[in-house]
Amino acid sequence: MHLRIRYVNTGTVKESGEKHKGSLEIPNLSEENEVDDTEINISKKKGEGDVLKDLMRTEGTTKVREALREYLKALKTEFTLGMILPTKAALGQELAAERTVSGNTVQDSVSPESLDIVGVKIPTVKILMREIFNSPAAELYSIFTTKELVQKFSKCPAVIEAEKGGKLQMFDGCVSGEYAELVPGQRIVLKWRCGNWPDEHYATVALNFKGMAAQTELQLECKGVPASNEDSTRQCWKKQYFEEIRILLQQSKDNME
Numbered sequence: 001m002h003l004r005i006r007y008v009n010t011g012t013v014k015e016s017g018e019k020h021k022g023s024l025e026i027p028n029l030s031e032e033n034e035v036d037d038t039e040i041n042i043s044k045k046k047g048e049g050d051v052l053k054d055l056m057r058t059e060g061t062t063k064v065r066e067a068l069r070e071y072l073k074a075l076k077t078e079f080t081l082g083m084i085l086p087t088k089a090a091l092g093q094e095l096a097a098e099r100t101v102s103g104n105t106v107q108d109s110v111s112p113e114s115l116d117i118v119g120v121k122i123p124t125v126k127i128l129m130r131e132i133f134n135s136p137a138a139e140l141y142s143i144f145t146t147k148e149l150v151q152k153f154s155k156c157p158a159v160i161e162a163e164k165g166g167k168l169q170m171f172d173g174c175v176s177g178e179y180a181e182l183v184p185g186q187r188i189v190l191k192w193r194c195g196n197w198p199d200e201h202y203a204t205v206a207l208n209f210k211g212m213a214a215q216t217e218l219q220l221e222c223k224g225v226p227a228s229n230e231d232s233t234r235q236c237w238k239k240q241y242f243e244e245i246r247i248l249l250q251q252s253k254d255n256m257e
Helices: 050-080 139-147 146-153 227-256
Strands: 005-010 022-027 041-042 097-099 105-114 123-133 167-171 177-183 187-194 203-212 215-226
Touching: 022 227, 041 050, 041 139, 123 227, 139 146, 139 187, 139 215, 139 227, 187 227, 215 227
Parallel strands: none
Antiparallel strands: 005 022, 022 041, 097 105, 105 123, 123 215, 167 177, 177 187, 187 203, 203 215
């Protein structure tokens, strides 16, 4: 977390009666770091006021760290109480970045968004991915909804209750959720989370299967991913899901031949 705070001195320096403006910059605020290790940079506009600047660097820094310590303590308390709950995305400009990569990946993009949350707000992102599989849509769909097939590509015991409201648990509990919508061979919607996310925080994952002769384009939309977990979530889908499913499909093809 990066904070920038402006301050104004309304007192006097050398009895001049002038006001002095400056800023506090905190580039590495995190609940994972000790507050005493948090970097606090002090700057001011040109002119007199070096005494004020020195005061902010000493006593001011101590006061700021005390306030940050209380803030992070309160933030952890809110997490513990499970107050990070997704609702509607905040209105505002949505930025999107798309990129094309080699192999079977057609498109990969992300759009930042913000969640309105009771008590605490966390930044989230929406991840969009498209993958081509050498498999009919019905076969690919079954890999996400059949316990035996899920266990084959995930290489772990799994809980797969492929019905609306049915539970989902994979990768030794590292991924969990439930099925919210199922349209055989066409669409799956999941309430989905990784185990290291804030308690009770879920993303909404939509998987759309677009059949193309002997191939299928799988379109993934994952909304509500904590921004700090964007890369790990993307890698989870790419490495633990898609690449392993391709290996499973190839093995099935080889066995048939």
